Amino acid sequence: MSDTPPVPRLHVETTRVDDLKLLIPLIDPRHPLIWMRKGQGIAGIGEALRLEFSGPDRMLDACAAWKEVVDAATVTDPISAPGTGLVAFGTFAFADDSAASSVLIVPRLVLGKRDGRFWITRTSVEGEDPASVVTPTARPLGPEYRISLLPGAVSAEGFRASVDAAIARIADQQLSKVVLARDLTGHLPAGSDLRRPLTDLALGYPDCWTYAVDGFVGSSPETLVRVDHGTVSARVLAGTTSRGTDAEADQEKAVALATSTKDLDEHGYAVTSVMAALTPHSRNLTVSEIPFTLKLPNLWHLASDIEGTLSDGSTSLDLIAALHPTAAVAGTPTSSALALIHELEPFDRGRYAGPVGWVGADGDGEWAVALRSAQVDESGDITAFAGCGIVTDSDPEHEYLETKMKFRPIVEAFG
Numbered sequence: 001m002s003d004t005p006p007v008p009r010l011h012v013e014t015t016r017v018d019d020l021k022l023l024i025p026l027i028d029p030r031h032p033l034i035w036m037r038k039g040q041g042i043a044g045i046g047e048a049l050r051l052e053f054s055g056p057d058r059m060l061d062a063c064a065a066w067k068e069v070v071d072a073a074t075v076t077d078p079i080s081a082p083g084t085g086l087v088a089f090g091t092f093a094f095a096d097d098s099a100a101s102s103v104l105i106v107p108r109l110v111l112g113k114r115d116g117r118f119w120i121t122r123t124s125v126e127g128e129d130p131a132s133v134v135t136p137t138a139r140p141l142g143p144e145y146r147i148s149l150l151p152g153a154v155s156a157e158g159f160r161a162s163v164d165a166a167i168a169r170i171a172d173q174q175l176s177k178v179v180l181a182r183d184l185t186g187h188l189p190a191g192s193d194l195r196r197p198l199t200d201l202a203l204g205y206p207d208c209w210t211y212a213v214d215g216f217v218g219s220s221p222e223t224l225v226r227v228d229h230g231t232v233s234a235r236v237l238a239g240t241t242s243r244g245t246d247a248e249a250d251q252e253k254a255v256a257l258a259t260s261t262k263d264l265d266e267h268g269y270a271v272t273s274v275m276a277a278l279t280p281h282s283r284n285l286t287v288s289e290i291p292f293t294l295k296l297p298n299l300w301h302l303a304s305d306i307e308g309t310l311s312d313g314s315t316s317l318d319l320i321a322a323l324h325p326t327a328a329v330a331g332t333p334t335s336s337a338l339a340l341i342h343e344l345e346p347f348d349r350g351r352y353a354g355p356v357g358w359v360g361a362d363g364d365g366e367w368a369v370a371l372r373s374a375q376v377d378e379s380g381d382i383t384a385f386a387g388c389g390i391v392t393d394s395d396p397e398h399e400y401l402e403t404k405m406k407f408r409p410i411v412e413a414f415g
């Protein structure tokens with residue numbers, strides 16, 4: 001079921017600018033919109049249009065609604081690069097029955113930087129004075145704050161017990177892999193400036209997608225899908241180990257991960273699920289022959305890059321609908337894994353592990369799996385989730401420690 005307002009006519013104009021310094025100081029402290037990696041990306045200010053979706057068809061409904069918005073819009077875009085012209089930032093709930101809304105937001109103003117090019121896109125709704133969309137200036141960050149995030153619905157013992165239960169189901173051959181998460185919760189002081197944690201995430205995790213959409217913030221290393229002028233790509237992650245305490249130990253960790261049967265199995269399920277979802281929409285789909293080790297400040301992941309050519313004109317929204325949920329965040333087979341998640345996780349994942357990113361007028365876009373994330377509500381309540389893939393050889397204590405590593409970006413950005 002979706003709840004979409006009538007489609008307004010948007011007037012969108014992109015202009016090239018000489019330079020844009022840092023994006024984060026320009027955005028709204030309470031309602032930041034950002035998508036960036038390696039210092040490049042797009043930042044949004046205000047809302048020209050907000051579309052909300054829910055239910056099992058939330059992504060397909062978003063595809064249909066976005067087509068209507070695009071058809072009704074007038075777009076002037078002399079640059080025509082990823083992120084210029086009409087764009088919407090989006091975040092989608094993980095589960096079909098989630099109480100969390102899924103949204104597409106077209107900002108009034110988008111500021112972008114990519115490959116040495118800088119631009120501003122102004123969007124007004126028909127009938128409005130386009131001059132009312134003013135260019136922002138950098139605002140100093142609000143007061144510093146540090147909060148603690150503590151176990152919410154699931155304690156450490158509770159999580160280990162769920163992992164045990166999942167291992168038993170796998171031993172029973174009810175499924176091959178399931179991804180189980182636990183939650184941390186906290187409360188932000190009134191008026192907290194969300195640009196502070198976002199700055200920490202963007203600087204601390206430059207190789208990850210730092211995002212903020214509708215109070216949902218984080219830094220994800222996993223590209224669900226990227227569509228750019230007919231090419232489709234994805235980065236699949238699954239299989240994790242801690243960083244070593246010195247260079248030699250670190251290298252040993254990476255080698256052990258790359259040769260661990262347990263992690264390679266876990267990774268294989270995730271790659272297979274992405275290949276199966278993309279194959280009907282692509283040709284020449286290739287995947288790294290063997291997974292490589294991806295080094296992040298807090299951990300190592302096993303990673304595979306997938307690339308191909310779009311064969312059926314799908315938009316990035318069509319593809320997130322086809323891909324979600326991959327075995328990196330649900331399990332294998334998908335339906336049994338989702339049923340077990342429902343049974344063992346006593347919470348709604350909200351937008352955690354769902355698609356987060358942006359879509360353009362031509363359907364191109366970049367979407368990450370919303371990992372290393374936190375949802376900040378208007379009241380200041382904050383909820384974060386982290387999970388890990390459970391397979392037959394998993395060990396509950398080890399998996400618990402893995403969630404701790406995965407919480408680190410968010411815990412340190414807010415703490």
Ligand SMILES: C=C(O[C@@H]1C=C(C(=O)O)C=C[C@H]1O)C(=O)O
Pocket residue numbers: 179181222237238239240301328329371372385386387388389390406
């Ligand atoms: C589920 C998460 O991460 C996913 C699970 C991984 C694993 O089990 O090794 C690795 C990367 C992600 O695909 C998370 O960060 O919460």
